[in-house]
Amino acid sequence: MPNRLVVALAYDRLSTFEFGTAIEVFGLPRPEMGQDWYRFAVCAIEPGPLRATGGFRIMVDGGIELLEEADTIVIPGWRGASAEPVPPVLIEALRRAHGRGARLMSICSGVFVLAATGLLSGKRATTHWHYAEQLSAAYPDIEVEPDVLYVDEGRVLTSAGSAAGIDLCLHVVRADFGPDVANRLARRLVVPPHREGGQAQFIERPVPPAREGVRFAPLFDRMRARLAEEQPIAELAGEAGMSVRTFLRRFKAATGMPPGEWLLAERLIRARELLETTSCSIESIAGATGFGSSATLRHHFRTRLGTSPAAYRARFAQGASRDAGGARQQKAAPGGG
Template sequence: MPVAAILAFDKVVPFDLATPIEVFSRSRTYEVKVCGTATVDAGAFKLQPPWGLDGLAGADTVIVPGCSDVFAPVPDDVCTALRSAADAGARIASICTGAFILAAAGLLDGKRATTHWLAAQVLADRYPAVTVDPNVLYVDNGQVLTSAGAAAGLDLCLHLIRKDYGSAAAADAARLSVMPLEREGGQAQFIVHPQPVVPQGSTMEPLLRWMIDNAGRDLSLEDIAGHARVSARTLNRRFREQLGTSPLQWLHNLRIRQAQALLEATSAPVELIGARVGFGSPTAFRERFKRVVGISPTAYRLAFQSAAQPADGVRQSAGDR
């Protein structure tokens, strides 16, 4: 039976620690070991791992849960144990900010990796040898894997079981743990895309307010420039200087954010929402939405909608279910 060792590093995130224990234990196809250096601070409780770092020796898979303090130094003996496990052929995976521990051990150098989107820039700044992708649920480099937030850790664990035992075993593990089936690793993290900023007191403010009020219209660059009474070239320059983007990109981001709100709060057909926020065709809306958010409008609705009522009395179309 393969050994799955969970490294409980100090200041561990409780849910990130519980996730691999729950998934691998319930699958009944792994021997699970919780390893650590000393008493582990899990916030609301303390944990005394049954195995020390020597428990990583001989493990087939090593899981590193997230740590609550990404700036805390990683002890040399932890880095050495992880490198030794990797050199011995163990598969090494991290959940959420556990990627910082793998990076400190040098296991992510020259590799693509992910972590929680809130910590992604910190990871990239501290470890420039790592290519950080904040837009996916998990990254599988073969021997070394990383995942985003706690929920993505569930997906990563199911992904590992599927690699070892097949899709049926992963589905069984998901059902036993009363979890949804695995999402694809390339799916985007659900990053909050805020409403485009309207700088207070900026000379652009009246124009931006007008764009917000008229976002549902089929506005062209020339339409916006005409309202501002400047050339398209001047308008582009002012947007770049003050907002760091182009007029149309700012407008598209506004429309996508409006569409997200409608998908969350209503049951209106996707085609109607796309038209309502200003996209000329359902295809253009779906393509733009997936490019920005990472998943389709329908998938976004399934993930975020909460008991919405049909908008304007329009029932959900069959193609949107």
């Protein structure tokens, strides 16, 4: 059986949310997931007690030697981003862990720790949009993807802002245990198993009025139920009891995107579900989800997800190796954080 030990880093001025995300996904006992679920440990990179964001202190049982045993290492948001030097002892420990095959993953500004190791050189990576330019300036040899939730480069993975760490952790669970387990865990966490879109929707965007979402909820359900059909804007506006101009303005206020973009995101979500859970041909999935042809489905998969339907199915429906398929990236859905 593979080594399932996940080790999360702890340090002074610890980023509490990101650290808690790692514990919630990998650190809680989950007997319903089977005997092969993850083992979890915390590695203090310096003597404690350690201060954490929020005004409390933590004591950690293990030290940096735990990195020698880990299969997966989680790096929460780093204190001070690029302004705070990464201890050389941690850099060397992470390099050794990667060298023997461990998977390294960062959340938010934790990418600056990975960048300091040199393991992201020549690779794609992401971070919170607030830090994207800073990361590019400090490490010009990294191809920064500022508009995605996470990037999978095999054994080095990075995620965007704090909540995007949940998306990345679910992605890892999906790769390790398959889509059914990842979907069950997402339901336990009360979060969507997949999100589409981009970080741009979270930048300086006002919160839409709650009443808009309530008003459009029945229409959203009907639109999802007929993804295979054409859905002209004029007909949708008529169902909503609005003029086309009013409908377009209020739909975007409720979802953060025009109707066509929302439908595309929903069609991709459904196509991914069918690829993960059925043996239907790609052509039939394209028809069932409103893409019309496999060529159109492949185009949108490549544009939005950075992969092909066949490669996606091989990875998530058949449990392919974490190193297969090269770099991957995942964009976000409306309403996320």
